[in-house]
Amino acid sequence: MPVFSSVSRLAAMALAAALLAAPARAGTLYDDLGGRAGVQRIADGMLQRALSDPRIKDKFQDADIERLQGLLMLDFCKLAGGPCRYPGRDMATAHADLNLAPRHFNAIVEDLQDSMQAEGIPFRTQNRLLALLAPMHRDIVAPPGAKPEATP
């Protein structure tokens, strides 16, 4: 079936091209996220979504939201290569008492994805920020024995 063969060859070439295509980079990730104002909107959008997300909102009961809002922005800014200093606590200390499970971590990732989507950040740029945040699960998520069921 020569038709199928040429279709498959074309598709293979298209796939190879797509795989090799480097993500378009204007500059640092910080720039691609829209600089200081962009990162601020992304962090705020994530926090607003988290605070009304039934899966995790209870975790923020005792938090100083205004302080958290400022620190989140500075954390993202610094991570993305922006000109910021992060003056907050380290991730392990800040989340130690929250008994966070993988489902909580992934829920906030989804809130962040929604926030970036609403800001019109391209998918591949979104993933560059997520790639920097993802390893933090080791400090943020409590070890398996910690029984996160106690607080939903």
Add this chain to the structure above:
Amino acid sequence: MTWKPLHLICGLAWAAAAAGVSPAQAQDRGKLIATAGLIQIEGAGGGGLAPWALITGYGTRDSVGANVHGTVVRVTNFTLSTLGAAVGLYDRVELSYTRQFFDTGGTGRALGLGGGYQFSQDVFGVKLRVFGDGILDQDSWLPQVAVGMQYKVNNRTDVLRAIGAKSDQGADFYVAATKLFLTQSLLLNATVRMTRANQFGILGFGGDRSDSYHPEFEGSAALLLSRNWAVGGEYRTKPDNLRFAREGDAYDLFVTWLPAKWVSATLAYVDLGSIATRKHQEGVYASLQLGF
């Protein structure tokens, strides 16, 4: 054969139902969309052809996930259909059952089997995640690694013997390594399978050319286009045990749509190589999966 596939289906349905009635986090749907992978042709969590190291279902370490799937592979002279169910337990263990139907169409008559002759095969799968987090450990090159087994029982003992196969059942053992490279939006997988299966086991196990286990390679690459779309390709080598018909490698090029965690649809171009003396078995692969 005294296997009772129905029993296993009931068991899996029961597990799914049990998960359905227990407290919220018993089915937390806590994985990120697409990171549970798809279901491959033999029922394991994977791509279309290769099992991956990811545990199927959207349950995290505190939870379970499960799904059912139906797949049709329509190639030049044959149709392979599969129906099955899979359960992921605590993002650690995966159990799966799939029944495959292989319709020989007009070729059955030509081979002296009768028109529309059908082989069927039960595949019982188990997979254990050994180490690594292929999704979140983005600061290291270490993949997620799992080991697995697929026990296959073919229902056509006499025909299999006649074509030179040594057995109507066999076990495949595999090691899979899977890694998502988020910065590139690219998921890569490599699987090594020890197997004696002829055409996935549909033509039996071992043969008059060779009856020993062979290491075979299965590779997958998937590019995430958005949270709901992925495209990719796979390649799978296979043994060549039977004298009456050469067996070649298989590959596919797929596009998957995941509108939500509970449903995904995959459409692919697939080339299974030569099957039972019929060359260039290429065509369409379509799969639908439902679950949590």
